[in-house]
Amino acid sequence: MASSSVRAPRIVLLPSAGMGHLAPFGRLAAALSSSSHACDVSLVTFLPTVSSAESAHLDSLFAALPAVRRIDVRLPPLDTSAFSGADPFYAHYEAARRATPLLLPPLLAAAGADALVADISLASVAIPLANKLRLPCYVFFTASATMFSFYAYFPTYLDAAENGDADVPGVGRVPRSWFPQALHDRGNLFTQQFVANGRSLPDADGLLVNTFDGLEPEAVAALRSGTVVPGFPPVFTVGPLTPVSFLATREPSTKGAAADHTAWLDAQPERSVVYVSFGSRKALAPVQLGELAGGLEASGCRFLWVVKGSVVDRDDGADLREMLGEGFLERLQGRGMVTKAWVEQGDVLKHPAVGMFLSHCGWNSLTEAVASGVPVLAWPRFADQRVNAGVVARAGAGAWAEAWSWEGEEGVVKAEEIAETVRSVVADETLRTKAATVRDAAARAVASGGTSYRSLAELVRRCATAIYSP
Ligand code: UDP
Numbered sequence: 001m002a003s004s005s006v007r008a009p010r011i012v013l014l015p016s017a018g019m020g021h022l023a024p025f026g027r028l029a030a031a032l033s034s035s036s037h038a039c040d041v042s043l044v045t046f047l048p049t050v051s052s053a054e055s056a057h058l059d060s061l062f063a064a065l066p067a068v069r070r071i072d073v074r075l076p077p078l079d080t081s082a083f084s085g086a087d088p089f090y091a092h093y094e095a096a097r098r099a100t101p102l103l104l105p106p107l108l109a110a111a112g113a114d115a116l117v118a119d120i121s122l123a124s125v126a127i128p129l130a131n132k133l134r135l136p137c138y139v140f141f142t143a144s145a146t147m148f149s150f151y152a153y154f155p156t157y158l159d160a161a162e163n164g165d166a167d168v169p170g171v172g173r174v175p176r177s178w179f180p181q182a183l184h185d186r187g188n189l190f191t192q193q194f195v196a197n198g199r200s201l202p203d204a205d206g207l208l209v210n211t212f213d214g215l216e217p218e219a220v221a222a223l224r225s226g227t228v229v230p231g232f233p234p235v236f237t238v239g240p241l242t243p244v245s246f247l248a249t250r251e252p253s254t255k256g257a258a259a260d261h262t263a264w265l266d267a268q269p270e271r272s273v274v275y276v277s278f279g280s281r282k283a284l285a286p287v288q289l290g291e292l293a294g295g296l297e298a299s300g301c302r303f304l305w306v307v308k309g310s311v312v313d314r315d316d317g318a319d320l321r322e323m324l325g326e327g328f329l330e331r332l333q334g335r336g337m338v339t340k341a342w343v344e345q346g347d348v349l350k351h352p353a354v355g356m357f358l359s360h361c362g363w364n365s366l367t368e369a370v371a372s373g374v375p376v377l378a379w380p381r382f383a384d385q386r387v388n389a390g391v392v393a394r395a396g397a398g399a400w401a402e403a404w405s406w407e408g409e410e411g412v413v414k415a416e417e418i419a420e421t422v423r424s425v426v427a428d429e430t431l432r433t434k435a436a437t438v439r440d441a442a443a444r445a446v447a448s449g450g451t452s453y454r455s456l457a458e459l460v461r462r463c464a465t466a467i468y469s470p
Contacts, residue, residue, distance in 0.1 A: 009114045009463035010040040012071070013140075014104070014126060016119040017050050017092035019057060019280035020362050024142045024210050025119070026061045027241035029068045036448070037460050042069040042111045044104075046096045050088050051313045053280055053342055060246040071107050075099050083189040088312055089281060090182075090190045093121040097193070100125045105133060115463040117208065120151070121193060124200035131203065136466050138236075138459065139201065140208040143363040145219040145237065147387045148209055149228045150174050154183070155198045156229070170222025178386035181408050202231055206459065210239035210367055212445035212452045215395050215438070236455040240367035240442050243346030261304060264337045265348070268302055271355030271432075274422060275348055275374070276305040278360040282382055283308045283316075286323070288412050293324045295418025296336060301426055303336045304354075306343055316340065349374050356426050359398075361385040366392050373439030375399070375432055377425045379413075381406045396434035399425050 011032055015025035025043065032039040043062075049055045062070050078095040080086060086094075100122060108116065115136040118126035123139045130137030141148045149171045157166050166174045182190035201207065213220050222228050223235045265273065276296065278284060284292065289307070296303050309318030320340055321329060329338060345365065348354060349372040357369045361380040366388055369376045376398030378389035386406065392398040401421050405411040425431065445452040 006464070007467070008038050008040045009460060009467060010042070010112050011115050011117060011463055012108055012111050012113040013041065013043045014100075014116060014118040014122060015044070015046075016096050016121045017046065017054070018089045019051070019053055020364055021119050021121070021142050022054055022057055023243070023364050024241055025140065026057070026065075026244055027210075028117070028140065028208070028238070029061070030065055030244045031238070031241060031456060032460065033065060033067050036453075037456060039460055039463070040069075041067070042071050042113070044071045044073055044107070046092070046099075047072055047074050050092050051280070053313055056342070061244060064244050064246055069111065071111065073099065073103050073107065086189045090193070093193060094189060097122055097125045101129050104129060108133065108135065114467050115205075120197055122197075123204065124193075124196040127200045127203045136205040136463065138206045138208055139204045140210075142210060143384045144366075144388050144391045145209045145211045145216045145223060145235075146171060146391050147363070147384045148207070149219045149223055150387060151194065151198050152201050152223070152229045152232065153198075155195055158186075158195065168222075168228060170225070170227030171219050174387060178390070180383040181406075182383075202229060202233065204233050206234045206236055206462065207232075208236045208238050208459065210241050210363065211237050212239055212442055212450075213237050214441045214445060214451070215370065216391055219391075236459045237445075238452050238456045238459070240371045240446065240452075242371070242446065243344075243368065245347075246344060247347070261337055261339055261341075261343055261348070262351075265304065265351045265353045268353040270352050272302050273351075273353045274299070274301045274303040274356045274358055274377075274426065275354050276303055276358040277343075277345065277365065278306075278308065278379075278381060279362040279365060280308075280313075281311055282360065282407075283310050284381075289323060290325060291412055291415045292418060293328055294415030295413075295422065297328070297331065298415055298419035299422040299426075300419075301422055304343075304348065305336065305338045306345075307338055307340055309340065313342075355432075356422075358422065361389040361392065363388050366398075370395075370397050370435075370438055371442050373436045375425065375428070375435040377401065377422065379404050395438055396431070397438040398435070399428065399431060 013025050015021050029041050029043050033041040075095045080091050116130045117138045120141045127137050149168045153168045165176050182188040226232050310316040346368050349368050357374045358377045359365045361378050378398050378400040380386040380389040389400045393400040404413045444450050
């Protein structure tokens with residue numbers, strides 16, 4: 001891209017809170033600044049972060065990507081009394097949404113930005129701001145294209161005063177029981193943001209999704225053709241974005257826990273371990289946690305289980321022994337490893353010992369599983385996760401225990417059922433073969449000349465063109 005007469009486009013990335021948003025933005029920064037795409041990339045960081053995991057991730061990210069410029073934005077404290085009880089990550093979105101119009105323009109000017117790529121949760125404030133500054137604005141949707149089609153269609157659904165399942169044109173039915181829980185309450189802070197962002201999308205210059213065409217062909221086609229929302233901007237499918245490796249640059253003090261589980265995995269037979277994680281920002285209710293412990297034990301499988309005790313890791317003082325019950329850890333006798341530490345999940349899923357992933361279906365987790373060819377047992381719990389679970393099950397890369405409850409529903413999934421399902425998914429050779437096929441398709445998509453590679457190259461081309469034809 002860069003030559004004596006044509007400079008690299010300067011792209012400013014504007015992520016929002018939570019590892020589910022920061023991680024893909026970091027991966028996008030790495031891809032855009034790589035020698036293949038050669039952009040000049042700046043990444044805005046809203047401080048303070050909600051979780052320690054985000055702070056540690058940012059430090060590692062900038063150490064691993066020295067060419068990416070860090071732009072810190074300190075958020076003024078937010079009076080949360082108007083939406084008391086709101087999820088702390090959604091409250092952080094709100095703080096960033098309110099601060100963006102005021103704090104961002106001088107930073108964009110200082111960075112000499114040619115284009116802005118904003119997180120979906122900031123879309124309805126970032127797009128008008130960029131339009132005012134005559135800056136091309138792209139929105140990055142960090143979940144599946146199928147979820148994106150629901151997101152974009154939801155304002156139409158509301159305007160039609162519907163209150164049943166949503167029939168997303170060209171994509172299919174999203175049962176009401178799959179809607180993110182907050183959407184059942186129109187006054188909820190998240191719902192207000194969701195609807196405002198959804199309505200703003202047609203004004204963006206383009207939309208990025210961390211997926212590939214072959215994984216969700218119907219949703220991608222329906223978004224691109226304007227079937228979901230007429231006049232929808234161009235959609236760039238840029239995934240699955242590759243996790244940034246921190247192995248070389250991590251602080252030695254943070255390597256301890258990683259070394260523990262890596263050494264344990266190294267000692268396990270190939271594809272024998274079930275990796276269990278419910279993501280970075282939710283904890284299972286104690287009664288469900290107990291049943292899961294019982295289920296993993298009764299399954300007879302080896303497992304690596306990352307346990308969380310609270311929504312925000314900084315508040316997580318719970319003791320593993322107390323959480324899992326007397327004697328549980330001792331009874332495992334090396335067959336299972338349980339940790340409350342942060343693991344680099346991208347590396348874990350690539351480990352040859354890992355044969356299955358019991359996942360909450362955060363989209364990043366699913367893209368990592370898909371890219372690694374590890375079959376998923378989907379147990380969605382919250383937000384977009386049921387829609388994402390549907391994608392991975394339809395693609396054949398996972399099995400979804402669809403009857404299992406999620407947050408806010410009655411019913412606890414019992415240990416015996418968990419054990420039996422885990423055993424049957426581990427033994428499912430057809431699923432394993434199909435997951436390998438999907439992995440190969442993902443690898444082709446991101447390789448030079450693949451659909452996702454070309455999509456990202458086209459985005460860069462447009463950003464470069466905008467420099468010379470404002
Ligand atoms: N993650 C990780 N280690 C952990 C927990 C989570 O590396 O111990 C990463 C995971 O690989 C993913 C991100 O954090 O990239 C979580 O995003 P996801 O969309 O899967 O779920 P969320 O945490 O937002 O529910």
